[in-house]
Amino acid sequence: MLTITNAKIITSDRIIENGTVWIADGKIVDIAERLVSEDDITGDWLDAKGLFLSPGFIDIHVHGGGGADFMDNTIDAFLRVAQTHVRYGTTAMLPTTLTSEPEELMALFDTYAQVLRHNERGSRFLGLHLEGPYFAMNQRGAQDPRFIRNPSPEEYIPILERYGHLIARWSAAPELPGALDFGLKVRDHGILLALAHTDAIYEEILPAVEHGYRLATHLYSGMSGMTRRNAYRYAGTIESSLLLDAIDVEIIADGVHLPEPFLKLIHKIKGKDKIILITDAMRAAGMPEGKSILGSLKSGVEVIVEDGVAKLPDYSSFAGSVATADRLIRTMIDLAGTDLITAVQMMTLNPAKLLGCADRIGSIAIGKDADIVLFDDNINVHFTFISGELCYQSN
Incomplete structure (x- = not known):
C-alpha cells in the first residue's frame, strides 16, 4: 500500500x-x-x-527526446525517450515514426516488440503511431520527400496483418488515391485513423470521416486552409477540422507552432472535450539548443533548435517541437486562458478516450491504474x- x-x-x-x-x-x-x-x-x-x-500525461504524438529518436531503431533509443519524458509527467505515449524506407519501418516494428519487455522506468508505450508515408507532397513539412507515396494495398495490408496489434494510430492524407480504402482497412483493425500532411478540402474530408478518419494531426501544421479553385473558395482541412464535430484535433501547444490567438480560437470552437495536447517532440526535447537531427541518425534531416523550437536550416519550416508535456499545460493556461482542470484534461482524459483506454488511465478514480503526476x-x-x-x- x-x-x-x-x-x-x-x-x-x-x-x-x-x-x-x-x-x-x-x-x-x-x-x-x-x-x-x-x-x-x-x-x-x-x-x-x-x-x-494529476493523472499522468498521455502523449499520442512524440518522436523523441533526450538525444534519441524512435527512428534510431534501437532498444536504447526507445528507453531513453521514455525515460526523458517521464521526468516531465508523461506516463504513457505513442512512439511516432516518420516517412522512411519500407525496410526501415519493418525493422522498427521488430525493435518495438522487443522493447516492450525492457521498459521498466520510463513512460509506458501504448502502441506505435505511424506518421506517413501516405502524405500530400505539398504539405510534407519536414517529412523526407524521398519516401512519401500513395497508399498501396500491397504494402499496408501485410503490415496490418503482421503488425496491426502493435499499431495504435496511423496518420495519412485522405485525398490521395486509395486513401479511403486504406482508411477502412485501418479502422477494421481497431487502429485510430488521423488525417495529416494533407491538401484535402471540405468535400474530401466528409467521405474521409465516413471511412474512419477521426483526428486532425497537429492542427494548422502540414494541412490546407481556405483555397481557391477557379475563383471559388473552398474550406481546407483546417476549417473542416474546426467545423466538424466528428473530428478531434491535436495541437502542439508550445506557444510557437500555435501562438496565442490560434490557441484561443481552437479552444473557443472545439471546446474542452475535443482537443488533445501533443508534444510532437523530436530528439532535442530535454536537451540544450543547437544543431540536432530530425529522424534517424542514419537518414534523418539536420535541424536547428532555437527559440524553443526545431527549424529546418533554411528556416522554411518548423521541424518538430522540443516541448515536453509540462510546457503544454503551462501554455494552455498562460496563453489560451484555460483553467488547470481543462488543460490537464486535454493531456489526460481526452487522449485516453480517443485511444479507448479511459477505463484504465486518464483520470484519478478508484479502480484505475495509478499513473500519477505531482x-x-x-x-x-x-x-x-x-x-x-x-x-x-x-x-
Whole structure:
C-alpha cells in the first residue's frame, strides 16, 4: 500500500483540497478529502506538501527526446525517450515514426516488440503511431520527400496483418488515391485513423470521416486552409477540422507552432472535450539548443533548435517541437486562458478516450491504474508514478 496525502487532487470536475489517495497493486483503491499522518497508516507514505496530484500525461504524438529518436531503431533509443519524458509527467505515449524506407519501418516494428519487455522506468508505450508515408507532397513539412507515396494495398495490408496489434494510430492524407480504402482497412483493425500532411478540402474530408478518419494531426501544421479553385473558395482541412464535430484535433501547444490567438480560437470552437495536447517532440526535447537531427541518425534531416523550437536550416519550416508535456499545460493556461482542470484534461482524459483506454488511465478514480503526476503551481513536475511505482523524483 502507498498513501499520498496532503495533495490537491485534480479530478474531472473539481480540485480536492487536502486530499489523500491510496494505491495498492498498481491501482487507485481509495480517495478521500482529508489528511492522514504517517502514524495512522501502514505501508509506504508520501506527504505531497500541497502539490497538485494529476493523472499522468498521455502523449499520442512524440518522436523523441533526450538525444534519441524512435527512428534510431534501437532498444536504447526507445528507453531513453521514455525515460526523458517521464521526468516531465508523461506516463504513457505513442512512439511516432516518420516517412522512411519500407525496410526501415519493418525493422522498427521488430525493435518495438522487443522493447516492450525492457521498459521498466520510463513512460509506458501504448502502441506505435505511424506518421506517413501516405502524405500530400505539398504539405510534407519536414517529412523526407524521398519516401512519401500513395497508399498501396500491397504494402499496408501485410503490415496490418503482421503488425496491426502493435499499431495504435496511423496518420495519412485522405485525398490521395486509395486513401479511403486504406482508411477502412485501418479502422477494421481497431487502429485510430488521423488525417495529416494533407491538401484535402471540405468535400474530401466528409467521405474521409465516413471511412474512419477521426483526428486532425497537429492542427494548422502540414494541412490546407481556405483555397481557391477557379475563383471559388473552398474550406481546407483546417476549417473542416474546426467545423466538424466528428473530428478531434491535436495541437502542439508550445506557444510557437500555435501562438496565442490560434490557441484561443481552437479552444473557443472545439471546446474542452475535443482537443488533445501533443508534444510532437523530436530528439532535442530535454536537451540544450543547437544543431540536432530530425529522424534517424542514419537518414534523418539536420535541424536547428532555437527559440524553443526545431527549424529546418533554411528556416522554411518548423521541424518538430522540443516541448515536453509540462510546457503544454503551462501554455494552455498562460496563453489560451484555460483553467488547470481543462488543460490537464486535454493531456489526460481526452487522449485516453480517443485511444479507448479511459477505463484504465486518464483520470484519478478508484479502480484505475495509478499513473500519477505531482507538480507545483508552475507545473514543475516533482514526482511521476506509473502503476503506483515511482519512476521519477525531482532533486
